[in-house]
Amino acid sequence: MNCEAVTLMMNAALDGEQAPEERTVMLQHLGECASCREQWTELQTLHQDLGQVLTPPPVEPAVRRLLERLQPISNQPQREPEGTGRFSNLVIIVIACTLLLTVGVVFQSAPTSKAIAEISIMTGPVDYKAANAHDWTTLEGRQHVSLGIDSRIRTRSTTLCEIRTGIDAVVRLNHGTELVLHGPERVELVSGELWCRAPDTAEVQIRSSSPSSQQNSTNVFTCPSGTEMQWKALPNHELSCQDVADTAVELRAPSMNCTIQPGQCVTFAAGTPVAESTHFDTLDATNWQLPLLVLRPPNDFELQSRLTSTLAVIGRSKASFLYEEQIRALGPAGVVPLLAYVQSKESITQPDLRRRAMEMITQMATLDSVKELNSLLRDDDPIVRKLSMQALLRLQPTRTFSDETL
């Protein structure tokens, strides 16, 4: 019996996995081999040390946390129809991440202190600077990144990003926007434009940057819970605010309150209104968010709502080509939610919008959409069938179709 084989036996003996016949062989060898005897003694000591160092982590608290995180979704049916897996998974992950932040558990973090928010979506590289850091760090990819208190986020001229804070507020940064997160409910807009949705259970404070000598005169506003506002930093530390939801919002500032109507834009300087604009098109004003939303699951409610709203105005006004361009600018990424819309039950009751979506799909689809287009060849609407065929012929020029399809 060689020493190497005995080493395996000694190992098994430590773990109580040794067969009786092996034990006899091992003991016999140990009686004859001083080197293996020494090794056996050392292994027993090591086994004891490892047992002390590597004590089992408790399971029950972790399982409890898991069940708490699953609770909001546990009532949903355990059903995953083909094509919606990504949707349900991402929704669950987003809900879980939000809950996790709410209870104050720290995520995988960018180099920072305690996390108060996370970047949930970004369309490209985003710059990040922790509170005490001197240099900016580039964040990329689509994995959730946690942000600490007083951290700065800056989007580039071609990128957008979405932040979810610990109170479940959602902040979206337009191109070339910089902000400072002073807390999960306190955002300082340094430059650019942001959209903010305050959660139903908490208010969000938005402020503009101002020179340190004018801290008292800075624009500081409290957005009531459940509101959607869009903010833009203007020269001279002025701040414009648009109500982009369907209801009026009463903004609170240290020295006054200001009611803003849906579609109204008010400019503030030193906390007081200095200008009001006429009503603007809220859809157009906020459609810059589309490239962010298409990174969500194709059936995402907000994405689908925005797409159908945009489709609805195409062809209805002289400027409607702009809306069409907004969707076309999404490129192949826009095809997936459009197809999801066309295949949804809801779209059956909107045949005009459905056909409009199909027309865009016909021009924008790539080979990735062939499966969905094939299924649409059997659609009840002959226009949809025809447009599907056109798309497939563009993608697969040599393909032939049966008379029945035609």
Next chain:
Amino acid sequence: MTDGELVRRVVAGDAAAYGELARRWFRRVLTMCQARVCVSDAEDLTQEVFIRGYARLSSLANPEQFGSWLRGIANNVCVDWCRDRVRHKQAIGTSHLRQELANTAVPINGTLAEDERAIVIGQIAAIAEDLREVVLLRYYENLTYDEMAQWLGVARATVNERLAKARSLLRVRLAKLRSDV
């Protein structure tokens, strides 16, 4: 109750049954995450594994194979994490595991001195990932060789070989460190 029966109960709407599945498999997944990603948020990744698993449970073709199916999800989660770290040029090194294990390791009777514990942990962090995983499985979960083999998808003899190699490396390296001191 078997894994398959629990899976079927979860799919039928009994969310509590998933808690039982989590209790059975949590440490194994945690061990895998600790062995592969080596960070203080290994538990967060483990939680994500189970959340993904819950979302996809109805797509599990063979409910009795829940463990190996879950390992596949855990593998993906770890790969995503590593890819993201590489993308962000953040280090993936043994220092993370050292910290991680130092945080979780508590001596049973306090018989091992703190500095001695730190040395042992440092050496566990320094061995190869596949060796580290069997060591953690053995001492965290006290699994049999057959259970480890099934979880890892390897032969029982491979488990023994890996554990033997890991212990051999640890024994030699720790002896050298102690003699240097």
